[in-house]
Amino acid sequence: MMWKLYIPDGEQDILADAARLKRETENAMIEVFRHGGFEEIVTPALEFYDSFSGQRDIIPEENMMKLVDGEGRILVLRPDLTVPCARVAATKLRDVRPLKFFYCQNVFRSKKERYLDLKEITQAGCEIIGDPRPDADAEIIATAIESLLKAGLKDFTVELGQVNYFKGLMNETELPFAEKDRLRHLIDKKDFLGLEQRVDEDRLSGDLKKALTELPALYGDVSLLKGLRQYRFGAKAKDAIENLSEVVANVAKAGYGPYLAVDLGMVSELSYYTGVIFQGFAPGFGTPILSGGRYDHLVEKFGEPTAATGFSVNVDFLLDILGNREEGNAE
Amino acid sequence: MSVLNVALAKGRLADISMDYFRAAGISCPEFDDPKRKLILSDESGIVRFFLGKPSDIPTFVEYGAADIGIVGKDTLLEEERDLFEVLDLGFARCKMSVAGPVGQKERWEKKTRKKVATKYPHIAEKYFREQRRERVEIIKINGSVELAPITGLSDVIVDIVQSGATLDANGLVIYEDVVTDISARMVVNKVSMKTKNEMIVRLIRDFKAELLKKNQL
Incomplete structure (x- = not known):
């Protein structure tokens, strides 16, 4: 009886103005998704644990809320919405390509997010499944930007990276995996000096050494991509830069150039993402409100190798920013 | 131009850091005032220091x-925050070790359930779990950690060791090292790195130049 007046840790009641702002924000975003030809997908809150296991980079096992069904099977409250899209694309809709999904549902985690202290979070996002072209990445990024704008957010930046740039540079070295991972960690932390020292010890040659030590500083205006074409460091890294440049050009052509920046030093989720990746930041908010990228190996997990790209917006973070700044309601 | 907010760890670390800021052309006379406030501005008003x-x-x-x-x-290891860790400043160098009473190491090794007193519960728990594959009882202590094994509160401590003199004076010795490369680091907020890029990059460059000059590298 003694807990009846309270709600569990990491949960929230959303009332009155806040509830209205949430609904209006979601509706404004959904309108953008529908306008772009994305169709809604509603998936169950409870799924089998097996569907979500093995994606440590994105959802570690210890962060999933689990329960056991009557047959002794492990269930989870869905911790993510891309995985259900991939499951549906590889099963019920395996003959339809490309698929364009959007969702606006809640996800559940067993640990509180560091910002806002929530375990139940609303995510709104889109996936294009079955289209390997850079046009699909550009469409996803443009849709993400347009949805933030329509939600009423004015001031934000979407930073783009390409995981194959780092992976390509590493392919050119003979370094053991542990050392590659150490370099990855230094780049991810933007530990400039530590990286320089490590690269010296690894005795890497000329262009490769220069490209690696520069990597943490490769962020800012998209024009810096042009400078990277001068290096000679293998086809994979070169293709990555070409691919990213094409995506940037396409998004800019759609009129969203002013919102773009690049950061090739984004190397934290390399086993999940396979191409262009991106994160959206609003000034004064210390964590991304938007994230996404190309994940060509996920659908394969459900038996159907398929290229895919997508994004999701953390609606609770977005509402916190909109609410605090009173930047106005959805347009 | 926007203000750059700098948080400094109170004490010796802040004193040494201030030398580097001075070398980078940022001086803060308020810092030397004995009745120090918690928020200090530099002369130009471009940098604001917090002491915490x-x-x-x-x-x-x-x-x-x-x-x-x-x-x-x-x-940083204890707090595990999501930050850019841009520069190893080389000063305040020390290591973190497991230490216990002289001559007791072998007996301790054989104990089934080891008691560990520390100011760093996260680092200690992680070390025993990941390096030794062991579950231990962690007892959080806020100061004078050496007291714990002497009074029988714990078997060992996990703490930072500089010269080893404190351990020595209390009849303790190092059993093994947990982290060997501890020193002062410059950390940067992930969003500020982009939004205040010019100021931050310049500061990193100036600190690096001063480090080279002082031969800390």
């Missing part, structure tokens, strides 16, 4: 209340 408890510095920086922080690697 070491373990709070990564929190201020992660949330963006401060753009930059200078804090020991021990605190």
Whole structure:
């Protein structure tokens, strides 16, 4: 009886103005998704644990809320919405390509997010499944930007990276995996000096050494991509830069150039993402409100190798920013 | 131009850091005032310093209340915040070790359930779990950790060791090292790195030049 007046840790009641702002924000975003030809997908809150296991980079096992069904099977409250899209694309809709999904549902985690202290979070996002072209990445990024704008957010930046740039540079070295991972960690932390020292010890040659030590500083205006074409460091890294440049050009052509920046030093989720990746930041908010990228190996997990790209917006973070700044309601 | 907010760990770390800021052309006369305030501005008004408890510095920086922080690697490992760790400043160098009473190491090794007193419960728990594959009882202590094994509160301690003199004076010796490369680090908020890029990059460059000059590298 003694807990009846309270709600569990990491949960929230959303009332009155806040509830209205949430609904209006979601509706404004959904309108953008529908306008772009994305169709809604509603998936169950409870799924089998097996569907979500093995994606440590994105959802570690210890962060999933689990329960056991009557047959002794492990269930989870869905911790993510891309995985259900991939499951549906590889099963019920395996003959339809490309698929364009959007969702606006809640996800559940067993640990509180560091910002806002929530375990139940609303995510709104889109996936294009079955289209390997850079046009699909550009469409996803443009849709993400347009949805933030329509939600009423004015001031934000979407930073783009390409995981194959780092992976390509590493392919050119003979370094053991542990050392590659150490370099990855230094780049991810933007530990400039530590990286320089490590690269010296690894005795890497000329262009490769220069490209690696520069990597943490490769962020800012998209024009810096042009400078990277001068290096000679293998086809994979070169293709990555070409691919990213094409995506940037396409998004800019759609009129969203002013919102773009690049950061090739984004190397934290390399086993999940396979191409262009991106994160959206609003000034004064210390964590991304938007994230996404190309994940060509996920659908394969459900038996159907398929290229895919997508994004999701953390609606609770977005509402916190909109609410605090009173930047106005959805347009 | 926007103000650059810098969080410094109170004490010796802040004193040494201030030398580096001075070398970078940022001086703060208020810093030498004995009745020191918690927020200090430099002469040009471009940089604002906060002085905080070491373990709070990564929190201020992660949330963006401060753009930059200078804090020991021990605190960073304990707090595990999501930050850019841009520069090893080389000073305040020490290591973190497991230490216990002289001559007791072998007996301790054989104990089924080991008691570990520490100011760094997260680092200690992780070390025993990942390096030794062992579950131990962690007892959080806030000061004078050496007291714990002497009074029988714990078998060993996990703490930072500089010269080893404190351990020695209390009949303790190092059993094994947990982290060997602890020193002061400059950390940067992930969003500030982009939004205040010019100021931050210049500061990193100036600190690096001063480090080279002082031969800390």
